[in-house]
Amino acid sequence: xxxxxxxxxxxxxxxxxxxxxxxxxxxxxxxxxxxxxxxxxxxxxxxxxxxxxxxxxxxxxxxxxxxxxxxxxxxxxxxxxxxxxxxxxxxxxxxxxxxxxxxxxxxxxxxxxxxxxxxxxxxxxxxxxxxxxxxxxxxxxxxxxxxxxxxxxxxxxxxxxxxxxxxxxxxxxxxxxxxxxxxxxxxxxxxxxxxxxxxxxxxxxxxxxxxxxxxxxxxxxxxxxxxxxxxxxxxxxxxxxxxxxxxxxxxxxxxxxxxxxxxxxxxxxxxxxx
Ligand SMILES: Nc1ncnc2c1ncn2[C@@H]1O[C@H](COP(=O)(O)OP(=O)(O)OP(=O)(O)O)[C@@H](O)[C@H]1O
Ligand SMILES: Cc1ncc(COP(=O)(O)O)c(N)n1
Numbered sequence: 001x002x003x004x005x006x007x008x009x010x011x012x013x014x015x016x017x018x019x020x021x022x023x024x025x026x027x028x029x030x031x032x033x034x035x036x037x038x039x040x041x042x043x044x045x046x047x048x049x050x051x052x053x054x055x056x057x058x059x060x061x062x063x064x065x066x067x068x069x070x071x072x073x074x075x076x077x078x079x080x081x082x083x084x085x086x087x088x089x090x091x092x093x094x095x096x097x098x099x100x101x102x103x104x105x106x107x108x109x110x111x112x113x114x115x116x117x118x119x120x121x122x123x124x125x126x127x128x129x130x131x132x133x134x135x136x137x138x139x140x141x142x143x144x145x146x147x148x149x150x151x152x153x154x155x156x157x158x159x160x161x162x163x164x165x166x167x168x169x170x171x172x173x174x175x176x177x178x179x180x181x182x183x184x185x186x187x188x189x190x191x192x193x194x195x196x197x198x199x200x201x202x203x204x205x206x207x208x209x210x211x212x213x214x215x216x217x218x219x220x221x222x223x224x225x226x227x228x229x230x231x232x233x234x235x236x237x238x239x240x241x242x243x244x245x246x247x248x249x250x251x252x253x254x255x256x257x258x259x260x261x262x263x264x265x266x267x268x269x270x271x272x273x274x
Contacts, residue, residue, distance in 0.1 A: 004225045005072055006032040007099075008218060009064070009090055010079030010107075011040040011052075011116065017259025018044075018110070018211035023077055023218040025262035030222040030240065035071060037063040039090075040082040042116070046210055046254030049114035057085035064093035075101035077221035078133070079214055080116045087124040094132050101224045104133035105217035106142045111210055111257050122146065131169030135230055137217045138165070140179045153180055155188075162190040172230055174220075178212060189234055199234055201242040208248035208258035215260055216241050 006027045013019035020036045027034035039060055043051040055063075067073075076099050081087050094102065106125050108117045117125070126146050130136055143161050144151040146168065152161060155177070162175040177186040186200040219237030220230070227233040247261035 003031065003033045004074040004222070005035060006218070006222050006225075007035045007037065007067070007071075007073045007076045008079065008221075009037045009039060009060075009076065009081075010214070011042055011082065012038055013042055013044050013211070015045045015210070015254060015259065017046065017253065018214045019080060022211040022214040022259070022262075023079065026215050026218040026240070027222045029262050030219055031226065032075075032222040035067060035073070037067060039086045040080055040116075042080075044110070046256035046258050048112035048256065049110050049116070052082060052116065054082040054086060057089040060086050060089040061092060064089065065096075068093060068097045068099075073097075073099055074225040075221040076103065077218045078102065078104045078129070079217065080107040081121070081125070081129075082116065083118045084121045084124045087121060087129060091128045091132065100134075101221060102133045102135075103217050103221040103224070104129055104136045105213055106130075106136060106138050106146065107213070108142050108145060126168060130165075133170065135172040135174060135220065136165065136170050137174045137176060137213065137220070139176045139213060143175055155180075155186065158188055159196055162188050162196065163194075166190055166192075174234060176213065176216070178209070187234070187238065189231065191230065197231055197234075199238050201238055204242065204245040204248070206245060206248050208251070208260065209245065210257045210259050212241060212245065212260060215244060215262075 008020050008023035011019045024034040041053040162173045165173045172191045175188045184200045185203045189197045219240045220233050223233040244260035
């Protein structure tokens, strides 16, 4: 098979730590060819988000239809969608183009605390996007918002929440435990077979965690066509992210929560079997 084409439908982060910028770095590092449909511009740094400018939904549709009537797409990562109009445009494209391996990161609020999805758009994510994705990757606050429940911070509640997210029509759920405390950072994967798998990695002591969620979901999208199933793709995506976090402090990209380091040569030098 030729190089996999991976599409990111997401917002732009000028600081390069999150959004389509993080996604493209991840795709390249993991042997994919990256494509992007931009849903929103943000004025953002490692310190915070100073503004959001949504792309008009008709122009999101124009980008999607122009690209998808030409290119083969082997996997899709969906990130920041900003508002209900943009969600509708993405749903229309998903229905029209039958895209494989759709990974939805239901981005709602940035690490800095700024909103990246209008509060009233959560209903559309739940009703229209969750059932259309092959995998959703909520963090703990996003899981709570999708379920309209309080945020929980222990593994057994996470297990229950992951199961309830499946009841919303999700095909698979990776519930991310980055917001838990402890020596390891643990995520749970639940699939249609009802089996829950646990993915645990050493918790890296760094404040440079800007874009971890973006990196993980795009690594899964990049790896899924190159692996046998989601379990293998999640395992290797998490390894990639953990290494990117381990090297984050080598970067000097701002005064706030800095980005992770996409270490192309680390992954590409045969350190890991394909
Ligand atoms: N300090 C850390 N060390 C190792 N892994 C981490 C650390 N922080 C987060 N992770 C991992 O990063 C991934 C993203 O987790 P998190 O729950 O932080 O998502 P997120 O809040 O959606 O990220 P983002 O804020 O970028 O949207 C998960 O696999 C999580 O386990
Ligand atoms: C354009 C865009 N997309 C996603 C995120 C979430 O990433 P984080 O929660 O790490 O800030 C972001 N900050 N900006």
